[in-house]
Amino acid sequence: MTTTLIPPQAAPAAAFGQLVRNEVRLAWRQPTSLIGGLVLPAGLLVVFSFIPTFRQPQASLGGLSPLEEYVPILIGFSLAMLALFGLPIPLVTYRELGVLRRLSTTPVPPSWLLAAQGIVQLGVALAGLAGILVAGAALGTPPANPAGFAVAVVLSVAGLFPLGLLIAAMARTTNGASVIGRLVLIPMLFFAGLWWPRELMPAVLRDVSDVVPLGAAVEAIQDSMRGPFPPAAPLLVLAGWAVLFGFLAMRLFRWE
Numbered sequence: 001m002t003t004t005l006i007p008p009q010a011a012p013a014a015a016f017g018q019l020v021r022n023e024v025r026l027a028w029r030q031p032t033s034l035i036g037g038l039v040l041p042a043g044l045l046v047v048f049s050f051i052p053t054f055r056q057p058q059a060s061l062g063g064l065s066p067l068e069e070y071v072p073i074l075i076g077f078s079l080a081m082l083a084l085f086g087l088p089i090p091l092v093t094y095r096e097l098g099v100l101r102r103l104s105t106t107p108v109p110p111s112w113l114l115a116a117q118g119i120v121q122l123g124v125a126l127a128g129l130a131g132i133l134v135a136g137a138a139l140g141t142p143p144a145n146p147a148g149f150a151v152a153v154v155l156s157v158a159g160l161f162p163l164g165l166l167i168a169a170m171a172r173t174t175n176g177a178s179v180i181g182r183l184v185l186i187p188m189l190f191f192a193g194l195w196w197p198r199e200l201m202p203a204v205l206r207d208v209s210d211v212v213p214l215g216a217a218v219e220a221i222q223d224s225m226r227g228p229f230p231p232a233a234p235l236l237v238l239a240g241w242a243v244l245f246g247f248l249a250m251r252l253f254r255w256e
Contacts, residue, residue: 015108016116023116026090027124040081041074042131049139061199064226069197071136072221075153076192076214078128079160082121084181087164090117092177100255118161125157141225148224151235156217159238162245163213169252188214210234213241 045067048054054066061069094100094113103113136142143149163184171177190196191209198209198218209215216237220230 016112019108019112020116020119023090023113023120024123027086027120039128039131041078041128042135045071045074045132045135045139049135061197066197067139068141068225069193069199069222071132071141072218072225073193075129075132075221076156076218077189077194078132079125079153079156079217080185080188080214082125082128083157083160083164084167084185085164085178086121086124087117087161088168088171088177088181089174091165091168092171093174095255096174103255114165121161121164122157129153143225144227145224145229148229149221152217152220152224152230155235155238155242156221158242159213159217159245160241162242162249165249165253166245169249169254188212191215192218211237213238216241 048067048070054070057063057065091114100113103109133142164181167177167180167184171180191205191212192198192214193201193209198206198215201209210219210233216234220234220238223230223234
């Protein structure tokens with residue numbers, strides 16, 4: 001009888017692929033963050049397009065129309081929803097249910113669950129971004145600087161997703177993770193200009209917005225939408241938050 005030997009790395013690779021597929025299925029069963037990160041932003045953009053005043057350029061917005069003003073805000077909103085809810089809540093749920101503890105008794109490293117969740121949320125982020133860009137292009141607001149736009153989005157993800165891991169590290173319960181996510185999201189949306197355009201904010205609030213992760217993300221994305229490559233300031237702010245949040249999440253995260 002011939003014995004077939006499995007290469008040492010074949011099983012781990014197959015196990016990781018199965019883990020990612022399982023996480024995708026679970027994500028579809030809990031669509032709250034999917035709706036916020038995938039459907040809602042593009043839907044709002046389409047709704048705004050039917051409001052005549054949203055299509056008219058305004059001097060107070062630097063010659064932009066409110067519709068053009070909201071495209072980067074909705075992109076940031078989509079990424080923030082996935083970072084603050086889509087990423088931490090499943091991880092905290094797994095800790096509550098003992099899934100992480102059980103994983104530690106198997107050959108599958110618990111850290112693979114972090115990677116699988118990251119892949120799922122990045123996939124949703126890309127799909128949501130594609131939806132907003134398609135809607136924006138159809139409405140006449142495509143990115144004027146694709147390279148700068150790509151850099152701005154990548155650093156926005158890098159600055160926001162580790163914040164979700166930090167919430168997962170701090171929260172003891174799923175409800176706690178949701179509460180922390182809301183407490184972080186609401187002020188960040190304010191400083192990102194969702195309710196009050198950044199251009200109309202007093203100088204002191206604008207200065208705060210420049211260093212808030214979502215405010216810096218919107219600034220970088222907005223600049224790339226207008227034409228020039230994003231300035232260094234918001235990109236450095238996002239990189240700094242990525243390092244800080246990532247370091248804190250690594251130090252504070254516990255599997256049990």
